[in-house]
Amino acid sequence: MTELSRLLLRPWRDSAFRILALALLVASLALTSVVLLRAELDARFTARGAEMLGGDLVLDGSRAPEAAQREIFSTLMHSELIKFQSVVVHNGQVLLVSVKAVDQHWPLLGEVLLSDQRFGGLQTSVQHGPAAGEVWVADQLLDRIGLQIGDALPLGQSNLTISAMLVREPDQGGGFYSMNPRVLMNRADLDNTGILAPGSRYGYDIAMLTDNPKAITGQLTPTLRPDQEIENVDDTLNRSMGPLKQLTLWVSLGVMLITVLCGAAIYLTTGLRVARRATLAALLRTFGASRQTIIRRLLGHELLAVLPVVIIGIGCGGLIAVSAGNALGWEGALAAGPSEWLLVLLGPLTLFAAFALPRMSALAAVPALQVLNRQGDQSLRRSGIELAAALIGPMAIAAILTGSVQDLLLVLLLLAALGVMLPALLWPLLLALDKRSKRWSVASRIAVRRLSRRRTTTLPLMAALTLAMAILALAGQSGTGLLSEWQRKLPANAPNHFILNLFAEDQPVLQEWQQRHDAIAKPLYPIVRGRLTLINDVPVREAVTKENDRAERALNRDLALTEESLLPESNLVRDGEWHGKRRGEVSVEAELADSLGLKTGDQLTFVTSRSELHATVTSIREVDWESFAPNFYFMFSPGAFVEQDATWLTSFWLPQGDGRRVAELMTALPHITLLDVNAILARAQGIVTQASQATAVLAGLLVSAALLVLVAALLATADQRRADQSLLRALGARQALLRKVNWLEFVALGLGAAFGATLIVLAAMAPLAILLFNGQLLWSWWQWLPLLTGIGVALLGGLAGRRIAAGYRPTV
Amino acid sequence: MGKTVSGPEGALTLLEAVTVNVKAGETVAITGPSGSGKSTLLGLLAGLDVPSSGEILLQDSAFSALDEDQRAARRGALCGFVFQSFHLVQDLTALENVMLPLELQGSRHAEPAARDWLGKVGLGARLGHFPGQLSGGEQQRVALARAFVVQPKLLFADEPTGSLDHANGEHIADLLFDMNRAAGTALVLVTHDPALAARCDRQLRLEAGRLHD
Secondary structure, eight states: OOHHHHHHHGGGGSHHHHHHHHHHHHHHHHHHHHHHHHHHHHHHHHHHHHHHHTSSEEEEOSSOOOHHHHHHHTTSOEEEEEEEEEEEEETTEEEEEEEEEEOTTOOSSSOEEEESSSSSOOEEEESSOOOTTEEEEEHHHHHHHTOOTTSEEEETTEEEEEEEEEEEOTTSOSOOOOSSOEEEEEGGGHHHHTOOOTTOOOEEEEEEOOSOHHHHHHHHGGGOOTTOEEEEHHHHHHHHOHHHHHHHHHHHHHHHHHHHHHHHHHHHHHHHHHHHHHHHHHHHHHTTOOHHHHIIIIIIHHHHHHHHHHHHHHHHHHHHHHHHHHHTTOOSSOOOOHHHHHHHHHHHHHHHHHHTHHHHGGGGGOOGGGGTSOOOGGGGOOHHHHHHHHHHHHHHHHHHHHSSSTTTHHHHHHHHHHHHHHHHHHHHHHHHHHHHGGGSOHHHHHHHHHHHTOHHHHHHHHHHHHHHHHHHHHHHHHHHHHHHHHHHHSOTTOOOEEEEEEOGGGHHHHHHHHHHTTOEEOOOEEEEEEEEEEETTEEHHHHOOSOOHHHHHHHSSOEEEEEOSSOOTTEEEEEEOOOTTOSSEEEEEHHHHHHHTOOTTOEEEEEESSSEEEEEEEEEEEEOTTSSSOOOSEEEOTTTTTTSOOEEEEEEEOOSOOTHHHHHHHHHSTTSEEEEOHHHHHHHHHHHHHHHHHHHHHHHHHHHHHHHHHHHHHHHHHHHHHHHHHHHHHTTOOHHHHHHHHHHHHHHHHHHHHHHHHHHHHHHHHHHHHHHSTTOOOOOGGGGHHHHHHHHHHHHHHHHHHHHHHTOOOOO | OBEEEEETTEEEEEEOSOOOOOOTTOEEEEEOOTTSSHHHHHHHHTTSSOOSBSOOEETTEESTTSOHHHHHHHHHHHEEEEOTTOOOOTTSOHHHHHHHHHHHTTOSOHHHHHHHHHHHTTOTTOTTOOGGGSOHHHHHHHHHHHHHTTOOSEEEEESTTTTSOHHHHHHHHHHHHHHHHHHTOEEEEEOSOHHHHHTSSEEEEEETTEEEO
16 A cells, blocks of 8 residues: 555544545535536526627617727627617508618527428528518517518518518517517618618617627727617626526525535534544654644645545536536536636635634644643634634635625624624523533433533534524525425416407407417406606606616606506515505506605506596505516506506416417417417526425535534544443443433433524524515424424434443443 | 453453452452453453353342343442542532432432542532542542442442552552541452552452462
């Protein structure tokens, strides 16, 4: 055996090292998989975000860019897009369409999905726009005005051939709620249509590719006209990554907690290892070894022995990341670069440095005199350094996990505060128990004294167990909370089709069709288009002084207004009272209300195609825009639309099956707009499935980490326990008494920790709710978990203690 | 009696055909070189272990044939121990350490008895001290009080002065023999110290697991 292999293998003979190594393995595995998956998600979502945006940067405007601006982006690969609304007239049918005229560079990123038939046609992906003289149109356009692929589409003064049906544009954004069907045309044909003339309203976008979006933004910003703005990938992602961001944050939080638990296990086992090696350190000092030699020999060798464990943990973490990628259908190599790989190596080493090294460094300070006069464990502790390292270490790991400490700061501060406060809280409790125990049975007295008289063992052990229980409960609670929230939003039968422009007389036809095809119908909402004109009888333009994007959008267009007596599930009243069936009242979406400065009691006036609508604001609603349900800025109380021209909006779930079912509906009701959101829904439901798998894996790792803490704790006290049992036996204690002492000790330990953990869970619910659940407190059975785990600890500890008791022979 | 254990190199005989008879109030020293089986013999006599062959009788009734719990109960009622490394429970005060054997027997008057015995060994003022706060000599005095508090018929002492300096060792030995005499307890003393062994009524010498008078 070589010297190196001897060095690597020797520590494994010590059970304490084996637990320490296992804790490091679990931590490395968890850290690695999260860092790699985060890198993967970042890379893929940045790519997807850029695709959705149409480039790395987009310069939006209402007319062509200035020459100075052209100079800035002329060297970059870019594409110029002109977007406008137009009207198509065919066979007496009039249809408003959204036209996008693209140049030869479009799309800069991603692919366009086309089909050669309205239903069930062959789909192809291309990386260019339509040729001159051709257009690609959305399915709704074909449905609504009765055209087919190959027909000519009259657009302005031109007739352009419909050469394909547009299934998906890469840069159509996350919204599926576009009211007007898309027409995609070649820019070369634009002038011939004669649609755009001086004074026409249109959008002129420059999409560009750049490696340095910040620099280009910096150059363009001073040149922006009032009508222009720059959109970047982050803006796009913020709109589309909601649940995934929550998921990655929760996973990071879970892994953070796993590493803290592993840190606790490492700390406990290191204590034992240090105690076992103190004599060796003293002997080395006796033989003339310098402190550096001792550090090199004891600490250096320890570090060397844990390195392979860390590398194996990283390997396993990498495998988990790859399998998760495969499950998500990702292709290609891992996106992690050298910096991520360095981080995954640094993470476990930081954990080791924070929880093991400060304790081990005490070995360098062991005096040679220890050989003759054995000091207590106290001389092997450096409480100040240990506490500081245990507080700073997790901060560094949080930074590694999330890229900044900010996201997890609240949780970290809580953990740090608990790390300091738990001993302070628990100790008086134990001392009180000690005092009370004088009148208790001998078994109870011995059990309580074992805990109360061994501060250096009991406090870290109790703190670690308390944290482990609290962490398990909080992670379980938040994980299942997130999952159930997503599952509630996205049940298996979430509506996968939306219908707009439905008339009252269409409803029996729709209902009959839905019943025949086992579709699950959702509520019908009457829609009246109207524009907000007066707030408390003051014209909106004067009433609203500070305009932002949302206010701007709300004021400059007709809004879809609805009336409803029931508050939708995805809505929550923030201020005021939901109107129910009272008349003349309106409920306003919270963010819009804030941006317009609306409050309950305000009088609003809307202008519709028929008349004016007046209502008093009686409630402000928080709306979950990520829910797959129709949501509205303004919801009136019933009766508001009596004299209005209302169409209806509804949604339904249609089981997977033949595309001809939808064709049949479109034939029966050709004027409706049918939106198929199956693809978007499937992607969102895929995320929920992955989330539940991630939750299960994390829960497994968390439980392992918590078990490691318990095993480490048992191991750390095993020698003392054996000595105690031996002595008690020699003094005449029966086996039953020893068992009872053991059992009572773990009952006190388990229930004490459960008590502390329950307090933590209750205290942590508020910050956790702010972090993950928009401030809503979650009450659940998870709050009982610490008590159940406490009973588990008592049982496990009692059984393990019995084994230890059974495994000894009394000696003198 | 004999004691054989199995080790990695086969069966190992620790004690062979040993016969010991200790009368009431008698003091017996067991001496011998390291590894001769002294501690093994003490462990067997005290019922901490059972012999592989032969039998141990305590007050003329079977002792080694009892099960572990029965032996523990008999030991608690009849025997006291003094160890080389004191073996005090570190979490208990001096008073609690001395009370412990009485408490294990279910006595309701453990505290006054323990106070009394600690007073006798000169530690009446240090009742609330933990072992870590006492010197080696003081710890051994607590151990002596703990051994005598149950008023044992038989006291086992394993190198009782082995961890102490000369003066403290002398003091502890004096206390041990004085208290032993006063209580009329039989004493089985394992020691390397010829002077200590010489203070006993009888000396038994163990060599390679065999007894020589």
